[in-house]
Amino acid sequence: MRIAEITTPDLRLHHRETESHTHHPLLSEIELLIQQSEAISKNQPLPQSLPISLRQSLTRLSQLAPFPDNSFKLTIWKLSFRLWNACVDLSNAASLQSSSTSAESIANLRHVAADMLFLAKDVNGVPSPTIKSSLFYYRTGLVWHSLKKFDLASDCFERATEIVSKIDIAKISDAGEKKLFLDLNLARSRTAWENSDRNLAVTLLNRAKSLLFGLPDHYKSLSNQFLAFGKSSLSRDDDDCSLNDALRLMNEALDLCEKGLGTAKTREDTMEFTGMRIKTLRFISAVHLQKGEYESVIKCVKVLRNGGNGSDGPDQHASLPVLAMKAWLGLGRHSEAEMELRGMVGNKDIPEAVWVSAVEAYFEVVGTAGAETAKGVFLGLLGRCHVSAKAALRVAHRVLGESRGGDNGSRIRANVVAQLVSDERVVALFAGEAVTKERKAIHSVLWNSASDHFRAKDYEISAEMYEKSMLYIPHDIENRVFRAKGFRVLCLCYLGLSQLDRALEYIEEAEKLEPNIACSFLKFKIYLQKKDHSCAIGQIDAMTSCLDFSPDYLSLSAHEAISCQALPVAVASLSKFLSFHISGKTMPTTEVVVFRTLVTILTQDIGSETEALEFMLQAQSRSAKIGAECFFGSGETGKREQNWFAVTCWNLGSRCGSSKKYELCGEFMRLASEFYGYMDTDESAENKMMICRSIILSVTAMIALEKQNKSALTETEVKLAAELLVRAGKIMASSLSDGKDCIMEPEFIFMYTLIAYDIHGRINNSAFQLLVVKTFASSKSCNYNYLLQLGIFASQSPRSNPDVSTFALNECLSALIASTSPDYPTIALIIRKLISISSVHKGDTEDEETIQKMYKQAYRIMVGLKEGEYPTEEGKWLSMTAWNRAALPVRLGQFETAKKWLSIGLEIAEKVTGGGASKLRDYRGC
Numbered sequence: 001m002r003i004a005e006i007t008t009p010d011l012r013l014h015h016r017e018t019e020s021h022t023h024h025p026l027l028s029e030i031e032l033l034i035q036q037s038e039a040i041s042k043n044q045p046l047p048q049s050l051p052i053s054l055r056q057s058l059t060r061l062s063q064l065a066p067f068p069d070n071s072f073k074l075t076i077w078k079l080s081f082r083l084w085n086a087c088v089d090l091s092n093a094a095s096l097q098s099s100s101t102s103a104e105s106i107a108n109l110r111h112v113a114a115d116m117l118f119l120a121k122d123v124n125g126v127p128s129p130t131i132k133s134s135l136f137y138y139r140t141g142l143v144w145h146s147l148k149k150f151d152l153a154s155d156c157f158e159r160a161t162e163i164v165s166k167i168d169i170a171k172i173s174d175a176g177e178k179k180l181f182l183d184l185n186l187a188r189s190r191t192a193w194e195n196s197d198r199n200l201a202v203t204l205l206n207r208a209k210s211l212l213f214g215l216p217d218h219y220k221s222l223s224n225q226f227l228a229f230g231k232s233s234l235s236r237d238d239d240d241c242s243l244n245d246a247l248r249l250m251n252e253a254l255d256l257c258e259k260g261l262g263t264a265k266t267r268e269d270t271m272e273f274t275g276m277r278i279k280t281l282r283f284i285s286a287v288h289l290q291k292g293e294y295e296s297v298i299k300c301v302k303v304l305r306n307g308g309n310g311s312d313g314p315d316q317h318a319s320l321p322v323l324a325m326k327a328w329l330g331l332g333r334h335s336e337a338e339m340e341l342r343g344m345v346g347n348k349d350i351p352e353a354v355w356v357s358a359v360e361a362y363f364e365v366v367g368t369a370g371a372e373t374a375k376g377v378f379l380g381l382l383g384r385c386h387v388s389a390k391a392a393l394r395v396a397h398r399v400l401g402e403s404r405g406g407d408n409g410s411r412i413r414a415n416v417v418a419q420l421v422s423d424e425r426v427v428a429l430f431a432g433e434a435v436t437k438e439r440k441a442i443h444s445v446l447w448n449s450a451s452d453h454f455r456a457k458d459y460e461i462s463a464e465m466y467e468k469s470m471l472y473i474p475h476d477i478e479n480r481v482f483r484a485k486g487f488r489v490l491c492l493c494y495l496g497l498s499q500l501d502r503a504l505e506y507i508e509e510a511e512k513l514e515p516n517i518a519c520s521f522l523k524f525k526i527y528l529q530k531k532d533h534s535c536a537i538g539q540i541d542a543m544t545s546c547l548d549f550s551p552d553y554l555s556l557s558a559h560e561a562i563s564c565q566a567l568p569v570a571v572a573s574l575s576k577f578l579s580f581h582i583s584g585k586t587m588p589t590t591e592v593v594v595f596r597t598l599v600t601i602l603t604q605d606i607g608s609e610t611e612a613l614e615f616m617l618q619a620q621s622r623s624a625k626i627g628a629e630c631f632f633g634s635g636e637t638g639k640r641e642q643n644w645f646a647v648t649c650w651n652l653g654s655r656c657g658s659s660k661k662y663e664l665c666g667e668f669m670r671l672a673s674e675f676y677g678y679m680d681t682d683e684s685a686e687n688k689m690m691i692c693r694s695i696i697l698s699v700t701a702m703i704a705l706e707k708q709n710k711s712a713l714t715e716t717e718v719k720l721a722a723e724l725l726v727r728a729g730k731i732m733a734s735s736l737s738d739g740k741d742c743i744m745e746p747e748f749i750f751m752y753t754l755i756a757y758d759i760h761g762r763i764n765n766s767a768f769q770l771l772v773v774k775t776f777a778s779s780k781s782c783n784y785n786y787l788l789q790l791g792i793f794a795s796q797s798p799r800s801n802p803d804v805s806t807f808a809l810n811e812c813l814s815a816l817i818a819s820t821s822p823d824y825p826t827i828a829l830i831i832r833k834l835i836s837i838s839s840v841h842k843g844d845t846e847d848e849e850t851i852q853k854m855y856k857q858a859y860r861i862m863v864g865l866k867e868g869e870y871p872t873e874e875g876k877w878l879s880m881t882a883w884n885r886a887a888l889p890v891r892l893g894q895f896e897t898a899k900k901w902l903s904i905g906l907e908i909a910e911k912v913t914g915g916g917a918s919k920l921r922d923y924r925g926c
Helices: 008-018 026-041 049-062 070-098 099-121 127-146 150-164 174-195 198-211 214-234 240-263 265-292 292-304 321-330 334-346 352-384 390-399 407-421 425-430 433-455 460-474 477-496 502-515 519-531 533-544 552-563 565-580 591-603 609-626 628-632 635-658 663-677 685-709 715-737 748-764 766-777 784-796 802-817 824-840 845-862 872-885 887-891 895-910 914-926
Strands: none
Touching: 008 265, 026 049, 026 070, 049 099, 049 685, 070 099, 070 127, 070 407, 099 150, 127 150, 127 174, 150 174, 174 198, 174 214, 198 214, 198 240, 214 240, 214 265, 240 265, 265 292, 265 321, 292 321, 321 334, 321 352, 334 352, 334 519, 352 390, 352 425, 390 407, 390 425, 390 533, 407 425, 407 433, 407 460, 433 460, 433 477, 433 565, 433 591, 460 477, 477 502, 502 519, 519 552, 533 565, 552 565, 552 591, 565 591, 565 609, 591 609, 591 635, 609 628, 609 635, 609 663, 628 895, 635 663, 635 685, 663 685, 663 715, 685 715, 685 748, 715 748, 748 766, 748 784, 766 784, 766 802, 784 802, 784 824, 802 824, 824 845, 824 872, 845 872, 845 895, 872 887, 872 895, 887 895
């Protein structure tokens, strides 16, 4: 504020004297600087050099003190007032520019003005110069305080205090001057408080008690300052020391209010003191609450509500029910706390923020048990006043809490919130563009809660929360995507609850809003769980037609189908996946893995061998087309894949062979030989042998199928079998040519020999038939049993070969005779077979002699044997057939030949017991 010049008659006289007085150069210099400050316009910044120059001039002027001339002092006095008024104008202009730098410069000018006034000291003719000098310092200190220059402010206040300390307070009658004494103490106290000198601040307030002068305004100011310090202590860290300080200061404020009521002369003062008292009591209650002194809180609240101790009526402040409720909660008396909370519903003066905070505080302590109360309070508030969407959001968020779902408490809270947010009045709070932010927030809160319960597999609560979140998505084009997303997650919830029809309804709604691969895939899952395999397979085609289709969904569909034991669906999915590979598209999964997965699925279902064979054939065809390394992969991975396909073909072929599915068996074994052929046969002789085994079993299955179907192999089939056997023969020959023993099992070599004989007999290659049998006979894998079977087969098959049969049987006979314990029944059988073959195929005389040698060989074998050791029936057959062979030569007059046969018959008969042989012995005389 500007300070008007003093215009008393005496002062005008002095003014005239001063004008006639020659100015001192320093005063002229100071006046010139003051004129510069007065000349600064509103838009110009204050030069920073101006306060410095004035301070320097004032310092030089102070060296001239004391000033004996009163006119000289009066000039300094007037210059000080001019500078002060210029500062006021500059300050008003600077406030419009919001310049902190200018504010500090102006404050420095004020400080210079105060120092000038102090330098002049007492001036005759000026009333109360000491008070005015103190006032300058006081107001300058207030400016420094506002600029948070507390050291400078403290200096000003202390200088002002020193000035007025020389005045006898008892002699002061002016109320304004009395007020200055109190204001100085309060200002010094505030500055000390800001400088963290709390003890000095409180001391100064206590010292101010002697400056009240029985004036109501003084009581008010001091009480308010005690209360302000108390509130400041309360806002600091919640430690016992701060709370005790706050309580002590507030009690001082309350005491001053009580005493101030006694000084009140007007109704306005009384009402003001009463309001201050009630306010202080409320803060005292808050301190007691923070200290945990809940009984004291209840007492304070009762006093406020009863309107005692000088109050005109009960206090209805909005904080009282909150204080009472929190105190009852602290005492563990939840029913009283609930009564306070519910009582707030009927108090229309309570702001929204207060009762929302109360609901939060109540629920924080009571927890799940208070969820219904929180909901009831909120809905009750809806009925009595306007409630904002933000308040509803806070209550819903608080009731839901930070629960992750899965426990009973979180289920209860979620149910309560679901009822709350589905109320039409609550939904209406979030309607309109003005609450878009709050609507998105409540949707997010409900959605996150639903997600938490979904992760905890609590699908029932999750579905309910997702459904309630849908209430807060507008039905417009912009939010179609969000609504579709909501329908999709609801579909997932009802899938988890196995309510498949309802899940299908939701996903169809989502598909109407936003058709995409996610919707299509969820429909696929529903059809799977409904075991509607045909619809599921049809949905696979629907997925591939989606714009955002990714092949990964086909792989995922296959996994889902396998988990549901829907193997046909899994096969259909992977088949579709495979078609993308064949078309040349880049896929996330390699082609060989898809084939392997398909075959693995099919092998789980007995009866699916035909389909498995189709995919195996496709795999073999693809590997032949694009190369084994490209198809199977390189390195160890490729080797493992090749081995898997080869072994799987072998196992499937074996399974089909055991089930007498010879056609499939033959195909699988042939494929096994192809897959084994891809593997590095140079590293492992076993791989070579597996090729041979597979070929042998493949051709064997072809022959078995021929017998099963009772239809001969076609010429093409015979040719294929011959080619396969040639390949197997070369592998075996190469392994034997290395000088090593063949590692193949003897039974496989025998099978090879037998089927090679059979197949080559069909193409009239008798020379190869004999060669293959001779090769087998010379191998270590051969034994007499195998030779016997070969001999009999060669003699009895439709395409018999007597040379092969004779060779095999003779080799077998030689082996048996050379044995340490000959098998005479087998020997007898072989001899009979050899005789029968020679008899059927005899030609010239050499054949006759060969037959006779066989009989004689049989006789030599019998010599020395015990009775019955050589089969009696075979002996009888030999003796009788030899005797009968003499009949034709006798009739033809070939007596020498007849005599030989008769002699052989009689010799053998001698070694045989039985009726037929006895008759021959009786014929000896003939």
